[in-house]
Amino acid sequence: MSTTTYETVIGLEIHVQLKTATKMFCGCELTFGEPPNTRVCPVCLALPGALPVGNAEAIHLGIMIGHALGCEIAPRMKFDRKQYFYPDSPKGYQISQFDEPLCAGGEIGGVRINRVHLEEDAAKTIHAGASGRIHGSEASVVDFNRGGTPLAEIVTEPDIHSAEQAGEFLRLLRTTLRVLGVSDVNMEEGSLRCDANISIRPAGTTELGTKTELKNMNSFRYIERGIRAEVARQTALLDAGERIVQETLHFDPRTERLTSMRSKEEAQDYRYFPEPDLVPVPVDAAMLDRARAAMPELPAARQARFEADLSLHPDTAKLLAWRSELGDWFEAALAASPDGVSPQTAGPLANWTTNELLTRLGGDVDPATSKVTPAAMAQLVALVTARTVTAGAGKEVLDTLIAEGGDPAQIVEAKGLGAVGGEDTLAPIVAEALAANPDIAERLRGGDMKPMGVIIGHVMKATKGRADGGEVTKLVRAQLGV
Amino acid sequence: MIDRTQVLHVARLARLQLTDDEVERMSTELSSILDHIETISELDLSDVAPTAHVVASEGALRADAPRASLDHDVALAQAPDPADDGFRVPSPQA
Amino acid sequence: MTNLTNLTDLTAKAAVDAIAAGDLDAAELFTAYREAAAAEDLNAYTWVADQTPDLSAAAALPLRGVPLAVKDLFCTQGVPSQAGSKILEGYRPPYDATVVAQLAAAGTSLLGKTNQDEFAMGSSNENSAYGPVKNPWDHTRVPGGSSGGSAAAVAAGLAPWALGTDTGGSIRQPAALCGIVGLKPTYGSVSRYGMIAFASSLDQAGPFARDVTDAALLYSHMHGRDPRDATSVGRPDADAIALPTGERLDGLRLGVPDDLTGEGVEPGVWTAFEAALETAKGLGATVERVALPHAGYGLNAYYVIAPAEASSNLARFDGVRYGARAEADDLITMYTKTRHDYMGTEVKRRILIGTYALSSGFYDAYYASAQKVRTLIARDFTTAFAGVDLIVTPTSPGVAFPLGAKTEDPLSMYLNDIFTIPISLAGIPALSLPCGLSEGLPVGLQLAGPAFSENRILEAAYALEQAFAFDNTPSAIGGAPS
Numbered sequence A: 001m002s003t004t005t006y007e008t009v010i011g012l013e014i015h016v017q018l019k020t021a022t023k024m025f026c027g028c029e030l031t032f033g034e035p036p037n038t039r040v041c042p043v044c045l046a047l048p049g050a051l052p053v054g055n056a057e058a059i060h061l062g063i064m065i066g067h068a069l070g071c072e073i074a075p076r077m078k079f080d081r082k083q084y085f086y087p088d089s090p091k092g093y094q095i096s097q098f099d100e101p102l103c104a105g106g107e108i109g110g111v112r113i114n115r116v117h118l119e120e121d122a123a124k125t126i127h128a129g130a131s132g133r134i135h136g137s138e139a140s141v142v143d144f145n146r147g148g149t150p151l152a153e154i155v156t157e158p159d160i161h162s163a164e165q166a167g168e169f170l171r172l173l174r175t176t177l178r179v180l181g182v183s184d185v186n187m188e189e190g191s192l193r194c195d196a197n198i199s200i201r202p203a204g205t206t207e208l209g210t211k212t213e214l215k216n217m218n219s220f221r222y223i224e225r226g227i228r229a230e231v232a233r234q235t236a237l238l239d240a241g242e243r244i245v246q247e248t249l250h251f252d253p254r255t256e257r258l259t260s261m262r263s264k265e266e267a268q269d270y271r272y273f274p275e276p277d278l279v280p281v282p283v284d285a286a287m288l289d290r291a292r293a294a295m296p297e298l299p300a301a302r303q304a305r306f307e308a309d310l311s312l313h314p315d316t317a318k319l320l321a322w323r324s325e326l327g328d329w330f331e332a333a334l335a336a337s338p339d340g341v342s343p344q345t346a347g348p349l350a351n352w353t354t355n356e357l358l359t360r361l362g363g364d365v366d367p368a369t370s371k372v373t374p375a376a377m378a379q380l381v382a383l384v385t386a387r388t389v390t391a392g393a394g395k396e397v398l399d400t401l402i403a404e405g406g407d408p409a410q411i412v413e414a415k416g417l418g419a420v421g422g423e424d425t426l427a428p429i430v431a432e433a434l435a436a437n438p439d440i441a442e443r444l445r446g447g448d449m450k451p452m453g454v455i456i457g458h459v460m461k462a463t464k465g466r467a468d469g470g471e472v473t474k475l476v477r478a479q480l481g482v
Numbered sequence B: 001m002i003d004r005t006q007v008l009h010v011a012r013l014a015r016l017q018l019t020d021d022e023v024e025r026m027s028t029e030l031s032s033i034l035d036h037i038e039t040i041s042e043l044d045l046s047d048v049a050p051t052a053h054v055v056a057s058e059g060a061l062r063a064d065a066p067r068a069s070l071d072h073d074v075a076l077a078q079a080p081d082p083a084d085d086g087f088r089v090p091s092p093q094a
Numbered sequence C: 001m002t003n004l005t006n007l008t009d010l011t012a013k014a015a016v017d018a019i020a021a022g023d024l025d026a027a028e029l030f031t032a033y034r035e036a037a038a039a040e041d042l043n044a045y046t047w048v049a050d051q052t053p054d055l056s057a058a059a060a061l062p063l064r065g066v067p068l069a070v071k072d073l074f075c076t077q078g079v080p081s082q083a084g085s086k087i088l089e090g091y092r093p094p095y096d097a098t099v100v101a102q103l104a105a106a107g108t109s110l111l112g113k114t115n116q117d118e119f120a121m122g123s124s125n126e127n128s129a130y131g132p133v134k135n136p137w138d139h140t141r142v143p144g145g146s147s148g149g150s151a152a153a154v155a156a157g158l159a160p161w162a163l164g165t166d167t168g169g170s171i172r173q174p175a176a177l178c179g180i181v182g183l184k185p186t187y188g189s190v191s192r193y194g195m196i197a198f199a200s201s202l203d204q205a206g207p208f209a210r211d212v213t214d215a216a217l218l219y220s221h222m223h224g225r226d227p228r229d230a231t232s233v234g235r236p237d238a239d240a241i242a243l244p245t246g247e248r249l250d251g252l253r254l255g256v257p258d259d260l261t262g263e264g265v266e267p268g269v270w271t272a273f274e275a276a277l278e279t280a281k282g283l284g285a286t287v288e289r290v291a292l293p294h295a296g297y298g299l300n301a302y303y304v305i306a307p308a309e310a311s312s313n314l315a316r317f318d319g320v321r322y323g324a325r326a327e328a329d330d331l332i333t334m335y336t337k338t339r340h341d342y343m344g345t346e347v348k349r350r351i352l353i354g355t356y357a358l359s360s361g362f363y364d365a366y367y368a369s370a371q372k373v374r375t376l377i378a379r380d381f382t383t384a385f386a387g388v389d390l391i392v393t394p395t396s397p398g399v400a401f402p403l404g405a406k407t408e409d410p411l412s413m414y415l416n417d418i419f420t421i422p423i424s425l426a427g428i429p430a431l432s433l434p435c436g437l438s439e440g441l442p443v444g445l446q447l448a449g450p451a452f453s454e455n456r457i458l459e460a461a462y463a464l465e466q467a468f469a470f471d472n473t474p475s476a477i478g479g480a481p482s
């Protein structure tokens, strides 16, 4: 049994493929799924004599990320070489940034950002099994199509203290990057990749424990599970009086096992030095302004706007703003609202979207992929608000919209779900209910309103639930003269 | 001075195999070259900024416009061991 | 038309004029050179065109189809480009270096590729995997390096002119040792794209020619900003290269650096140098002493910066995408054996020095310090050029030395470049002009000026050339061709 409680300390390194048309240092087009080695040129194959030239758009996108995370932008764009031999690194070095990252400092979602720098992505190495030519040994085949894709590497401070917090931070970061339009942020396709540096320390102490690095996890769920598994492993080690070894680990989500990736490898010596083929480029006011002008509304600002302008509950506002696709869908519905945009229309619409719709679709589904159009949702909520249908009938309409799509008013009409109301229709039914329950009528007449529900229930039964309780009450009072 | 161990360490970083004779010879030669180089330490460089580039250019960037890539066959034409449309290499772990 | 044996006596400019006037057929000229080059006994060429191309269209271009010899480290599409290394044996690039393409567009025709020290590392051309080049003045002596093949070819009448590259003296020193003109232009004025890199922040392409006019003519078609080379700047607007005409040096202030000349210079070289200064005075120039207090540390800084950059630039020769590969069962052995088996001793030596200088714990003492020394040296030149127009030195402290004389002592070999290296570190232009003989071998005079002062240098060199009236016909004093 553990006697010590530990605090978890996590820092994240996120590699984001930038959405440019061409590679970081050459004009090869960036496309997905082309046959191997068809998007390559002398530069990205590192042929003798070829030289890199920086992609202006990648720097623009890097500055946008810096603006979004509240970073200080460096006065110049300076590249360095990071040397290592590997078949996925054709030059024998990666062009990256060492001592002068494009962006430094900043904060998002309560997590401080250490730096954001630009670099080029590695190529793809595909395991080729045993090779015929090299007797009995394993071989790989290298495809350089992806090699040289522009990357932004975002490094956080060790401000994260749980797997859940890491997951929440990454969701906010991903939404922010998606809203910025700088990346596809697709973890499965590798356009967003995350490494976690994890250590634990006795609660209340400040000195950092030995950290391990969890590499290349390709979904939010795996990241959270991987971190949990690693924290459990480290806790067990310390509790058993053992030491944590600094190493790089791989988490296998199927087996929940952590394996060491490079235990035998010598300590790295990257021999960074200023890239002599690239003269530093000043980051001038025009570049900063251009990036500033291209900035869309970010999730945090959108949440604030939802709260201030639409009086949404903070939780609802956060849910809608941090999932940009949800926020976009909601705002499209709000814009289509027959009753106009106001807190009065926004509140019920937000509740119907986040509660009724999401529950029915499943939490992670983008409503834009469903058969429910934002306009249909707006109409449905307007019908409920106007009491043309009751809330219960409205949910039935929503079920139909999800299953078949269509127009809410037509569904109400076709299925006879319209509210039964108006004195002409309801008064005879109320009279009938009172007549059928003389003792109840007597008590109501005497001012005892408790049994009102019995009359309402009678009327509801007669109208199949389509009457409005308030209207029934009013009619009872009128007919009994109380 | 650079001894055998250092020569071997540096050779490993540079992915360069050396025979025993070469290690011996390099250790002697590199030591005398490095000794010569080290007379730099006579200079007081504390307030001097380093020069990485002598060009007084503003630096150059490229517009994000695609250019033609090499034909697949041309890209692989010089490969020592082409296979499966790519460049085959032995695996890191034999 | 003309007697074939005389055709190769024409300077390039004379050939251009003769073709333009219709007195000479470009194809006939090419054939004369091709036959001479194919039969040469200096080992100056590693590849010679096997037929005479159709030059009818080229004859209308400014350089009229005049043949050009090209140092082997320039990439030439479909033509072997081996950079003097076994690791690139038979390598045929899929593209042309920018300079090669520019000169082809101006009308030169590729005559052959010239031998060189492996990856331009050397001052004697003895570091070529394809064997040493012999000095046309004495076949038992070196032609200088690293562009020894280009220098020897031009000096021996095997090419009207040639392309070389200069990192620490690799154009100027062999030009001096072979009795011809060699120009290292201002760093950045000529594109490096397609030049197999030695040291990126120093490498610069330039012309070898029999006289100053030809050097000016070739350079006038080489310079220009190249969008594929981020370090290229071309020349300041309206500063095109003019063919020199003046025969006087009135008012020209020449500076002789106190701190460079003197010890280590062979007496015969010193005598020729002093005689050259007297000639300059006779033409109206003034000669004064200038201080370059840090130039003496140039060699130290150079032998950190150049190997450091080279260790990185040569990492791409890894046996994966092109070039030679040693077979091995595992990746690391494939790398280390390939690089061991197919790289020469000098290349290994410099890779080791450079790797050491960049490695953890040594970077500040070596690389960072060397870059600071570079600052001081560049500053020295700026200060000196406030008082004088050009700085003059002997190009090399000695005349061509016997083959094998310095191969066992790398440091004494490095000292060959003591006058050329500080200029390379400062990125400024310099030209070597034959100014006399010592021991029957040519002595070079180096003229250096501020950045982009090529016109001034060429003008001064032209006037001196007329006064020296140096006979550049090799007298073959030494051993007969073996």
Ligand SMILES: [Mg+2]
Binding pocket: A096, A119, A153
């Ligand atoms: Mg990185």
Ligand SMILES: [Zn+2]
Binding pocket: A023, A026, A027, A028, A039, A040, A041, A042, A043, A044, A045, A148
């Ligand atoms: Zn490319």
